[in-house]
Amino acid sequence: MAPDSLSEQLVKYLTDVHAMEVQALAQMRKAPDLAGDPDVAAAFEAHRVETERHEALIRERLGAHDAAPSRVEDLLGKLSGKGFLLFAQANPDTPGKLATHAYSYEHMELAAYDLLERVAQRAGDAETAAVAREIRGEEEAMAVRIGGFWDKTVAASLSGRDPGEHIDDYLADAHALETQSAALLDRGPKLADTPSLAQIFENHHAETQRHLELLERRLSERGGSPSRVKDAALKLGGVNWSGFWAANPDTPAKVAMFAYAVEHLEIGAYEQLTRTARLAGDGETAMVADTILxxxxxxxEFIFGTFDSVLDASLGEVAQRG
Ligand SMILES: [Fe+2]
Ligand SMILES: [Fe+2]
Ligand SMILES: [Fe+2]
Incomplete structure (x- = not known):
């Protein structure tokens, strides 16, 4: 059999983004009720309409490649990145976690469409490339919108409660995220199969160790107990953010996309930690978050910058595998 052709690869990328849109749609239907703020709810509602269009556009592109709906179902069953689906099905329990999750998810979509456009160009499919570019713009706009809502999502999460009482939880949540990231980054260089990406993972692994130390020091200065950190780690599994880490990305491109989304999970967490800490008058904790951000x-950004070489590695590998 001839090596997996570029157009076969393109169908796989289309199938993956289609699955992402189906999951996004389920999230966007629930999100307005959980948002806790009218502006945030309106943004989710508007993006639900966009998401419906994305799903239809991608289904249409799959059709253009003779991937009929039944074939799509078939491909969905074989989805390589099942962790994405687990992640997509996360059930955030506060407006803040919903925003963090959505912020990360939109960046994952942004990355997926960026990669799809590149694959489509390489395959000479200008139409799919144009669709990918257009949708990518809307994912990016949504990501930027959520990134402008942190004050609102922090207020909605607190809903009148004392911010000081939540700092230890936020610190413990951040600690749980960093612990998982460290594990991912530890495996990262092997999975990356791209020298530039492997180097970024290595550097960020060292930074992540430093972040863990900063968080631990701050937690103990505040008199927090180590058991709280353990609780948070369990809760992290409970909201199913663990989907990211349960996944076994099968190509360097997916590893990069994954890592890119994980970084935005962390960014969202620290954006809200620094604001909550400032509201509580805890400048020390705010400083820790501001140092890590x-x-x-x-x-x-470094990960995003490797997409083209990462795609070389991914497509080349598939071609060799045949
Ligand atoms: Fe979308
Ligand atoms: Fe989206
Ligand atoms: Fe990180």
Whole structure:
């Protein structure tokens, strides 16, 4: 059999983004009720309409590649990134966690469409490339919108309660995220199969260890107990953010997309931690979050910058596998 052709690869990328849109749609239907703020709810509602269109557009592109609906079902069953689905099905229990989850998910979509456009271009499918570019713009706009809502989502999560009482929880949640990230980054260089991405993972792994130390020190300064950190780690599994880490990404492109989304999970968590801490008059904790945030942002941008070489590695590998 000839090596997996680019157009076969393209169908796989289309199938993956289609599955993402189906899951996004389920989330967007629930999100307005959980948002806790009218502006945030309206943004989710508007993006639900966009998401419906994305799903239809991608279904249409799949059809253009003779991937009939039944074939689509078939492909869904074989979805390589099942962790994405687990992640998509997460059930955030506060407006803040909903926003963090959505912020991360929109960035994952943004990355997926960025990659899809590149694959479509390589396959000479200008129409799919144009559709990908258009949808990517809407995912990015939604991500930026959520990124402008942190004050609102923090207020909605607190809903009148004392911010000081939540700092330890936020710190413990951040600690749980960093612990999972560290594990992912530890495996990362092997999975990356791209020297530039492997190097980024290695560097960020070292930064992540430092973040863990900063969080631990702050927790103990505040008199928090180690058991709280353990509770948070369990809760993390409970909201199913663990989907990210349960996944076994099968190509370097997926590893990069995954890691990019994880960084935005962290960014969302720290954006809300620093605001909650400032509301509580806890400047020390705010400083910890403000120290860590630039590292997460930089890591995300560095990862994004590797997409083209990561795609070389992914497509090349598939071609060799045949
Ligand atoms: Fe979408
Ligand atoms: Fe989206
Ligand atoms: Fe990170």
């Amino acid at each position: 630039p590292d997460e942002r930089a890591a995300a």
